[in-house]
Amino acid sequence: MEVKKQQAESNILIRLAYLLGTEVKNKRLEIPEKFGRGYCAGFVFNKNIRMLISNYELNEDWLVENPEINASKRILFFKFQNIFPKNEVVSAGKHSTEIPSVLIATSRINTDDVISVHTSTATINIEVDADYLNNLFDISEKSSILQSLLQNTQPLLFEQMVFPSLQKTVDEIVTESVGETFELFFLRIKAEELICRLLIELEKRDLKHIYALNSRDIQTIYKVKEQMLEHLDTPPIIKELAQLANMSPSKLQRLFKQIFGNTIFNFYQDFRIKEAARLLREEKLSVSEVGYQLGFTNLSHFSRIFHEHIGIKPKQYTKS
Numbered sequence: 569m570e571v572k573k574q575q576a577e578s579n580i581l582i583r584l585a586y587l588l589g590t591e592v593k594n595k596r597l598e599i600p601e602k603f604g605r606g607y608c609a610g611f612v613f614n615k616n617i618r619m620l621i622s623n624y625e626l627n628e629d630w631l632v633e634n635p636e637i638n639a640s641k642r643i644l645f646f647k648f649q650n651i652f653p654k655n656e657v658v659s660a661g662k663h664s665t666e667i668p669s670v671l672i673a674t675s676r677i678n679t680d681d682v683i684s685v686h687t688s689t690a691t692i693n694i695e696v697d698a699d700y701l702n703n704l705f706d707i708s709e710k711s712s713i714l715q716s717l718l719q720n721t722q723p724l725l726f727e728q729m730v731f732p733s734l735q736k737t738v739d740e741i742v743t744e745s746v747g748e749t750f751e752l753f754f755l756r757i758k759a760e761e762l763i764c765r766l767l768i769e770l771e772k773r774d775l776k777h778i779y780a781l782n783s784r785d786i787q788t789i790y791k792v793k794e795q796m797l798e799h800l801d802t803p804p805i806i807k808e809l810a811q812l813a814n815m816s817p818s819k820l821q822r823l824f825k826q827i828f829g830n831t832i833f834n835f836y837q838d839f840r841i842k843e844a845a846r847l848l849r850e851e852k853l854s855v856s857e858v859g860y861q862l863g864f865t866n867l868s869h870f871s872r873i874f875h876e877h878i879g880i881k882p883k884q885y886t887k888s
Contacts, residue, residue, distance in 0.1 A: 578610025578620060587630060594748070599624045613756040616700035620693045621742065623652055642698040642720035646763060647671040651730055651738045652690045667839070668730035670766060674698075674720045692738065694759050701763070711771045712778055722780040727828050728769055737761055773829045779822065788813045789823055796832070800840050801863030804832055841877040844870075848886050855882040 577595065585592045590600050596609040606624025613619070650666045675698075698720040716724060730738070737758055746754045792813050796804050809832065810817040824832050840862055847858045856867055859882075864870035874882045 578612055578618065580620065581608060581610035584608065584630070599626065603627060611752060611755055613752055613759070616697040617756065617759060618695050619755060619759050622689045622691050622693070624689055626689075641675070643675040643695050644698050644701070644717065644720065645671070645673045645675070646694040646696070646766065647673070648692040648694075648730070648738060648762075650690070651692065651735065652742060653739060667842070668735060670728045670730060670734075672717070672726045672728065672766060672770070674717065674722065674724045692741065694763065696759075696763060701767075713770050713773055713775050714767060716778040717767075717770065722778075723782060724778065725781055725786055725827060726770060728766055731769075734762065734765055737765070770829075775826060779826060781823070781827075785823060786827070788815065789820075789827055792820065792824065792832075793828070793835075796836050797839055800836075800843055801861065803863070804836050806832065837873070838877065841874055844874060844882070845878060845885060848882060855886070858882070 577592065581592050581595070581597050585597050588597075588600055588603050590597065592610075595611055596607055599606050599608070604624060604626040606622075608624055609621045611619045611621075648670050649668070651668045698718050702718050713726075716722070717726075741755060741758050744754075792809050795812060796809065806817050806821065810820045813820050815823075821832060824835070828835055830838070844858050844862055847853045847861070848855070853861070855871070859867045859870035862870075864873075871881050871883075874885070878885060880888065
């Protein structure tokens with residue numbers, strides 16, 4: 569029984585509890601009030617897969633080394649961000665560009681190093697042994713993206729937007745209580761379901777060649793993405809973005825599509841319309857106000873593009 573208990577506990581959670589002068593109870597760490605608020609829960613399902621759920625806000629940054637990192641193993645990281653139900657998120661006032669997504673990285677890239685992490689954290693991190701996944705299914709020779717990811721021999725990072733069925737599984741992990749008897753079994757199944765669905769989506773991407781990445785390139789691509797999404801009223805100009813990135817236009821477009829699975833303009837347009845839908849429903853703005861705010865000079869054009877992405881016209885959307 570003692571062996572099973574040790575296998576189920578997260579060493580990084582124990583390390584964090586020690587630094588904060590508290591303890592882990594039932595695999596969950598409550599942040600002491602003097603340091604902040606929220607919680608962190610860690611689960612080691614077996615030697616091949618583990619999960620860390622974090623939804624907390626600290627008053628200051630803490631440096632916590634991960635004692636579970638094993639350089640000899642080929643680990644894949646799945647980092648879910650901006651996926652907590654609104655009533656579950658500790659930090660309020662989230663920026664509109666913080667859309668639900670998953671970072672998928674090989675062990676040669678530390679997602680916390682290349683993507684900004686603040687004292688406010690609301691994520692689910694899943695780590696899985698690439699060899700374990702390799703033994704679960706045959707990799708199609710046609711899927712260069714899965715081969716590159718599971719071989720785990722070069723630095724790679726992909727980001728996938730969270731679609732409704734994926735969000736449903738995440739919500740079940742965060743909110744559903746199954747009791748101590750079935751907790752680890754239930755959560756492991758859900759974690760593997762998330763991984764499976766993400767790999768299915770990645771396999772759909774049309775990438776004939778996968779390029780190894782470095783931290784500088786990744787930071788640059790994310791800087792370009794943020795620059796673009798902060799100016800939704802202005803369609804992106806590739807030449808200008810390439811100058812900002814200090815890259816050739818071809819390299820910028822190639823790496824952007826590899827990471828996000830979409831062209832720069834299509835990514836921009838998708839998010840532009842998602843923001844339009846949010847403004848219509850949550851901010852209760854009129855169709856004309858939303859259209860002009862997002863840079864559409866022709867409202868008929870805005871209505872047509874909105875219909876192509878959402879499935880109904882903006883006026884109908886406000887009434888649905």
